[in-house]
Amino acid sequence: MTTPSLDELPVGYRFPKVPFRLDVEWVRDYLEAVEDKATPSLGKDAAPPLAALVMMVRRLLELARLPEGSVHLGQELQCHRALHPGEELIGELIITGNSVRQSWRFLQVDVVVRAPQGEEVMKARATILSPVGQGQ
Amino acid sequence: MIEPGEPLPAVTKTLDQGKINRYAEVSGDGNPLHTDPEFASRTPFGGTIAHGLLVLAYLSESLTLAFGRAWLEGGKLKVRFRAPARPGDTVTAGGTVTEVREGLARCQVEVRNQKGEALILGEAEVLIPLERGYG
Numbered sequence: 001m002t003t004p005s006l007d008e009l010p011v012g013y014r015f016p017k018v019p020f021r022l023d024v025e026w027v028r029d030y031l032e033a034v035e036d037k038a039t040p041s042l043g044k045d046a047a048p049p050l051a052a053l054v055m056m057v058r059r060l061l062e063l064a065r066l067p068e069g070s071v072h073l074g075q076e077l078q079c080h081r082a083l084h085p086g087e088e089l090i091g092e093l094i095i096t097g098n099s100v101r102q103s104w105r106f107l108q109v110d111v112v113v114r115a116p117q118g119e120e121v122m123k124a125r126a127t128i129l130s131p132v133g134q135g136q
Numbered sequence: 137m138i139e140p141g142e143p144l145p146a147v148t149k150t151l152d153q154g155k156i157n158r159y160a161e162v163s164g165d166g167n168p169l170h171t172d173p174e175f176a177s178r179t180p181f182g183g184t185i186a187h188g189l190l191v192l193a194y195l196s197e198s199l200t201l202a203f204g205r206a207w208l209e210g211g212k213l214k215v216r217f218r219a220p221a222r223p224g225d226t227v228t229a230g231g232t233v234t235e236v237r238e239g240l241a242r243c244q245v246e247v248r249n250q251k252g253e254a255l256i257l258g259e260a261e262v263l264i265p266l267e268r269g270y271g
Contacts, residue, residue: 026162029162030162030163032158033155033158033159033161033162033163033190034159034190034193034194034197035149035155035194035197036193036196036197036200037197038147038197038200038201039197039200039208042200042204042205042208046205046208047208048193048196048197048200048208049196049208049211050189050192050193050196053189054162054163054189057163057164057165057189058163058164058165061164061165062164066167069169069179069180070167071169071188071217071220072187072188072189072217073216073217074214074215074216074217075188075189075192075213075214075215075217076213076214076215077211077212077213077214078211078212078213079207079208079209079210079211079212080210081209081210082205082208082209083208
């Protein structure tokens with residue numbers, strides 16, 4: 001099956017739920033890559049909320065192609081509780097916006113991260129801008 | 137006691153292509169706009185740019201320094217990416233507490249480059265840790 005381009009997906013499209021593990025080694029690599037010295041100082045059980053968001057973006061890029069020339073325009077994020085390295089989580093990705101204004105397409109993707117029992121632990125919304133006519 | 141006007145700790149980082157490549161590897165976002173100077177030179181950006189979420193992580197670090205676990209446990213953030221950060225840029229993340237009400241601190245947050253240009257602008261909300269006090 002061909003991976004769809006994100007701009008081909010309609011508003012309301014839900015990707016299959018994504019179970020993932022906030023792997024301890026991956027969190028360490030992430031913290032090193034972003035040079036975050038503050039989070040490790042809080043203890044080994046601390047993970048920044050952006051780590052889970054980045055993990056979900058990674059999964060999104062496996063499930064859909066980003067139109068060529070896309071840029072990240074905006075980001076919203078809300079944490080309901082702390083995330084912990086090693087934790088098993090389930091992510092949901094939903095297309096909540098796909099519209100064209102002038103020569104630009106505005107894509108909006110909502111991310112919801114839940115604990116296996118269903119408790120919502122984090123949600124986020126990314127707004128992506130891509131030039132119309134590219135990567136189609 | 138956290139009060140309006142209090143600055144958030146400044147977090148300053150200097151970007152280079154190696155750091156951007158490292159982040160691309162960890163995040164799985166290998167968009168050539170970030171990692172391929174030859175490709176990126178042919179785009180309107182004229183060269184590679186850092187991932188928005190890499191630069192945003194510097195802001196998250198500032199909020200962690202300011203609020204500790206409270207940021208991780210119940211923080212809220214809404215930002216716009218206004219301009220790209222490029223290899224060689226020195227960027228500073230931080231902001232200011234704008235309002236404190238009923239234990240909730242509202243902050244104006246930003247990331248600026250060495251020229252003072254705003255790369256990220258937005259707002260954050262954090263429930264203030266009791267040990268830091270609120271009123």
